[in-house]
Amino acid sequence: MRRKPGPSTIAVHGQPVRRPDWTPVVAPVFQSSTFTNPVGSDETVMYTRYGNNPNQVSLAAKYALLEGTEAALFVSSGMGATALAHLAVLRPGDHLLASSWIYGGTRRLFDEEFGRLGIEVTYVDPDQPRQWRRSVRKSTRAVFVETPTNPLMRVVDLTPMAQIARDSGVALLVDATFASPINFRAVEHGADIVISSATKYLNGHSDIIAGAVAASKPIIEETTRLMQLWGQALDPHTAWLIDRGMRTLAIRMERHNATGMAVAQWAEGRAPITRVYYPGLESHPDHAHAREVLGGFGGMVGLELKGGARAAERFLKRLKLVTHAPSLAGVESLISEPRLTSHSRLTEEERSRLGIPDGFVRLSCGIEDAEDIIADLEQALG
Template identity: 65%
Template sequence: MTKRLGLSTIAIHGRTPHRGADWTPAVTPIYQSATFRNPLGSDADVLYTRYGNNPNQRAIAERYAGLEGAEDAIFVASGMAATALAHLAVLRPGDHLLASRWIYGGTRTLFDTEFGRFGIEVSYVDPDHPRAWRKALRPNTRAIFVEALTNPLMRVVDVPAIAKITREHGLALLVDGTFCSPVMFRPLEHGADIVITSATKYLNGHSDIIAGAIAGSSSVIEEVTRLMRLWGPSIDPHAAWLTERGMKTLSLRVERQHRNAMAIAQWAATRPAFSAVHYPGLTTHPDHALATELFSGYGGMVGLMMAGGVEAAQRFLAHLRLVTHAPSLAGVESLICEPRLTSHKGVGAEEREALGIPDGFLRLSCGCEDIDDLLADLAGAL
């Protein structure tokens, strides 16, 4: 087989499917084992689950590398561990990291409270001012970090334009692709060096495990692996097995989630109870053209601003029956949350307002339910 396989096929069979021996399982078994028998006298790398070389860990890493079009990939115990290790792999004491201001609150807190301890400076840029990136570069800037589709305003960051700057200046470009999934956007094909994802979200897709992944060149993944072996956040074999099972239906789930999100965004845009609807599939969204150019689909996440503020948001949430009031996203079940109390809790009210996420803002993660039932639930709660 020489033709590059499609994403659904890679997600199900890996990028180099092979015919297994007779009577072997069709599905990877769970290797719930910390360690593996060593051949006597062998000086080969030992198999040990903290090392990331348990067969369940390798099976999903190989599959994810295929989905992102990367040389290699590695899974770790959470999206936060993936973000931390990916940055520590490319940054050294004295380096400066230039980050998008529109990022997950947990990542922002990691940068602001922890990176200083390693002698790494971090500063922020509003990504809708393209010239600001160049202006913000310092002599010690070593890397740029962005989220491709931002949380919770669903703004689209122009990754190819930023990749031009990182190439010119010899910097590393790290992209968190969590909100997109590789079905929608593959940052490495647009000039990024490293892609980070919270596999808790679309890759697994069932809201039942915590996991993260990093994909990039073999040398970057080798360095991340070295750090993972020392710092220790490897993924448990059972979580890895569930991730493999989840990944097999990635394309199917994401296609349905995108369709549901578009229908909900179009419906919400006609309701006066919402003063703004943030969804890049709407022609009124400021990044609609960029999303159309860069992405396959517009995503499964919708930002809803309640015209009546916090009180209206609370009333609306209290009357939902199907859509679950919970943080996190991208599972088959629809989830809704208030970023002021969840992803952006660590960011002060003033900065939240400045970021365009005032109180009364709701973030809806569209699941795979029947659209008529979702719309009936949302309309009933209004």
């Protein structure tokens, strides 16, 4: 193909190539831990823990094309991807400058494990650009940002962080799980390493756990080396399922974007809902920036219910179509309360300071008919 393929084409095919006659249109699952190798050869052997199983390799190549990076690697969870990507660029004695608006699991990894490894972490609010520069140390070796954020859908302007990373010659790591490469490609905004929980939009069917890292070849080589030693290789069948899920990524995102917007607009007019958090709405603090950098606003909507935790519980118990479960970004609509899931380790006051009051619910709009999702939410409001 002469023309550079678009994201929908890449999501289906990876780099399109003419297939030889009599080859399967869909690649088989290479459900094999090991592969034959030539006698006497000192070439690297093929072994699924090494990440060179054909299912793992073709999936990673497709994802790298979508993110616009030289290379990529899939591992067995989003947390695995976050951990290995950071360990690929940080050593004992190094300092990590991190956004304070991050997924609770990531925060725990930094707080409970990185200190033990001799890596110090400083947290800065993304809306304090001067504080970022002030927090840089001689030992700073990496900067980490999540965007859009969980659960307030803040869309962070990466410009100051990218500038700091460039000036200091360190890596900018961005967890862009909530956008997917269809809505946002972080490398176009200065990221060196993109992290994604493939459990979410990339796979999109709530049936696997996986993570992905996209970056330059040397960084992916180092991440792969760590994966081989720490052992988070992706199972071939899971790789095959993600590959299948990714074939519909672009079209799913189109629907998530449209339904997210429809639900957010509906919610804004409802009296029992005191606030709606959706970057596609003018009322969202990052709306102007989101319009500039996002290809779509996604399917994640935050709703603050009048009446706090009890009102939220009443509402959740009445839902029929929208399922009460953690996680997000699948074809089915899911809803959860961050106070009991991702942010359960914080006190009510800490959550309130972060802008997550009790009565806040996080809705992941699936690809059902928007009218059905809205009708379910409407009846549950009572």
